Amino acid sequence: MNWEIVADVLAAVCLLLGAFLTFAAGVGVLRFPDLLARMHAATKPQVLGLILMLTAEALRVRSWKVAGLLFLVICFQLLTAPVAAHMVGRAGVRTGQMRSEYLVTNELEDDQNEAEAMRRRALERDPQVNRDLERKLEARILKMRAAAQQVKELQSNGQQGNGQQGKESRSPEEQCTEEQGKEEAPEAQSKPESS
Amino acid sequence: MTVVAIVCGVLLAAAGIMALIRAERGPSMLNRTIALDVFATVIIGAIALEAAYSKRTDTLPILVVLSLVGFVGSVSIARFAAVEPEEQRRVRTAAEIAHDEEVRRRAQEKKEQEGTL
Numbered sequence: 001m002n003w004e005i006v007a008d009v010l011a012a013v014c015l016l017l018g019a020f021l022t023f024a025a026g027v028g029v030l031r032f033p034d035l036l037a038r039m040h041a042a043t044k045p046q047v048l049g050l051i052l053m054l055t056a057e058a059l060r061v062r063s064w065k066v067a068g069l070l071f072l073v074i075c076f077q078l079l080t081a082p083v084a085a086h087m088v089g090r091a092g093v094r095t096g097q098m099r100s101e102y103l104v105t106n107e108l109e110d111d112q113n114e115a116e117a118m119r120r121r122a123l124e125r126d127p128q129v130n131r132d133l134e135r136k137l138e139a140r141i142l143k144m145r146a147a148a149q150q151v152k153e154l155q156s157n158g159q160q161g162n163g164q165q166g167k168e169s170r171s172p173e174e175q176c177t178e179e180q181g182k183e184e185a186p187e188a189q190s191k192p193e194s195s
Numbered sequence: 196m197t198v199v200a201i202v203c204g205v206l207l208a209a210a211g212i213m214a215l216i217r218a219e220r221g222p223s224m225l226n227r228t229i230a231l232d233v234f235a236t237v238i239i240g241a242i243a244l245e246a247a248y249s250k251r252t253d254t255l256p257i258l259v260v261l262s263l264v265g266f267v268g269s270v271s272i273a274r275f276a277a278v279e280p281e282e283q284r285r286v287r288t289a290a291e292i293a294h295d296e297e298v299r300r301r302a303q304e305k306k307e308q309e310g311t312l
Contacts, residue, residue: 026233035225060250
C-alpha cells in the first residue's frame with residue numbers, strides 16, 4: 001500500500017476526532033449548569049482536539065518545516081491553556097459563581113471553616129488577646145486625632161485665605177480615617193472569604 | 196477527503212454556533228470568556244481543517260497568533276472579574292437600553308438647567 005494513502009487516511013481520522021471533540025465542547029459549554037462544569041467541557045478541544053487537528057494537517061502537508069511550526073502552536077497552547085483556566089477558575093470561585101451542590105468535595109470551603117473555628121477557639125480561650133488588641137487600636141486612633149488637631153491649629157494660626165488651605169486642612173482627617181481603615185483591615189482579613 | 200472535510204466543517208460550525216449562544220446568554224463575564232475561548236479554538240480548528248484540505252501552508256502564522264491571543268484575552272478578563280449584580284449579567288434588550296438612555300438624558304438636562312439657574 002502506498003504510504004501517502006495511509007497518511008491521508010490517518011489525517012482524515014484525526015480531523016474527524018478533533019472536530020468531534022470541538023463539537024462536544026460546544027454542546028458542553030451550552031448545556032452544562034455552572035462555570036466549573038463549562039470550563040471542564042471547554043478544555044477538551046483546547047488540548048487534545050487541537051493536537052489531533054494539527055497532526056492531521058502535518059500528515060497532509062508532509063513537510064518538516066510545517067510540522068515544526070505546528071509543534072510550536074501545540075507548545076503555546078499547552079503552556080497557555082492551564083494558566084488561562086486557572087485564572088478563570090480562581091476568579092469564578094472568588095466572585096461566587098460556582099454552585100456548591102454540584103461539588104463532590106470542596107476543600108477550600110473546609111479549610112475556610114476550619115480557620116474560622118480556630119479563630120473562634122483562640123478568642124474563647126484567651127479573651128485578653130482581643131481586649132489588648134482593641135485597646136491598642138483605640139490608643140492609636142486617639143494619637144492620630146491629636147496629631148490632626150495639632151496640624152489644624154498650626155494652619156489656622158498661620159496664613160489664612162490661602163487657596164490651598166482648604167485642601168490642606170482636610171487632609172489630616174482623611175489620613176486619620178485611612179489609618180482607621182488600615183487598623184480594622186487585619187480583623188476583616190482573619191475572617192475567611194465568603195465564597 | 197471532501198466528505199471528511201464537509202463532516203468536520205459541519206461539526207465545527209455547530210460547535211461555533213453553540214459557543215456563540217452561550218456567549219450571548221452569559222450569565223456572567225467569565226462564562227462568556229469560556230465560550231469565546233471555545234470559539235477561538237473552533238476558528239483554529241477551521242483554519243487547520245482548511246489547510247489540511249487544500250494542502251496550503253500560508254495560513255500557519257495565523258494559527259500561531261491565535262493560540263497566543265486567545266490566552267491574553269481570557270487572562271485579562273479573569274484578572275478584572277468582579278462580582279456582578281444579577282441585572283448587569285445579561286445583554287440588555289433594545290427597550291431597556293432606550294429606557295436607560297432616556298433616564299440618563301433627563302438627569303443630564305436637569306443638571307444643566309440647575310447649572311444655568
